[in-house]
Amino acid sequence: MSSKNLLLIFTRNPELGKCKTRLAATVGDQTALDIYQFLLQHTVRITKNLKVAKSVYYSETIWQDDIWDATIYQKKLQSDGDLGVKMAHAFQEGFAAGFEKIIVIGSDMYDLSEGDLENAFSQLNNTDVVIGPAEDGGYYLLGMKTLQPSVFKNKKWGTETVLKATLNDLKNKNTILLDTRNDVDYYEDIENISAFKPFLKKYKND
Incomplete structure (x- = not known):
């Protein structure tokens, strides 16, 4: 793959009570944090x-000594604003630095593989935009070769309308x-996945 390709990974600092709050509503803050760290x-x-x-x-803040190896990952801080503003800013930075294909993902997709990401970059050889739709009506991956500002504006982030509204912006x-793919937001997203059984067993025993 080309050094002209850039992967953006958006992550929350894994702190008790501040991540996976919708999941935490069912399993509690500590189990939600444990699951989030597993996803990271x-x-x-x-x-x-x-x-x-x-x-x-x-x-929130850049952590120097964590699971993201600074020799592999460049560490940056999300800009102020809603998710759309944050993503737009990250894409703008990437294109300004000379990258030609940029993809953004979150850091909580268990249902994603290295091969999926390689495929997404390859697809950008033949298209303007690549999107990974999530089962909840959003998306887990967004990639483009030139900045498409409209996709980052006027969205109700975190709702089931995001994918449809984004595709509407991209109709030309x-x-x-x-x-x-399924992303992990709620207990129901993971209750039947074997990899999460140890966490949920612990939660049920508490």
Whole structure:
């Protein structure tokens, strides 16, 4: 893969009571934090060997000594504003630095592999935009070769309308949709996935 490719990873600082709050409403803050840290480790595993540049955008503060190895990941802080403003700013920075294909993901997708990310970058050879739709009506991945400012504006972030509104913005662009995947927001998203059983067993025993 080309050094002209950039992967943006948006992450929350894994702090008790501040991450996976919708999940925490069912399983409690500590179990939600444990699950989030497990998801972060998965994200490191599927991204660290990708032959692309990688930037991790922290929600609160940049942590120097954490699971994101500073020799692999450039560490940055998310800008102020809603999610759209934050993502637009990160894409703008990337294009300004000379990158030609940029993809953003979150850091809590268990249902994502290194191969999926390689495929997404490859798809951008043949299209303007690539999107990974999430089962909840949002998306888990967004990639583009030139900045499409409209996709970051006028969205109700975190709702089931995001994907539809985004595709509406892109109706004049070539867009490839990847496989629909499940992201982890609620207890129901993970209750039947074996990898999460140890966490949920602990929660049920508390």
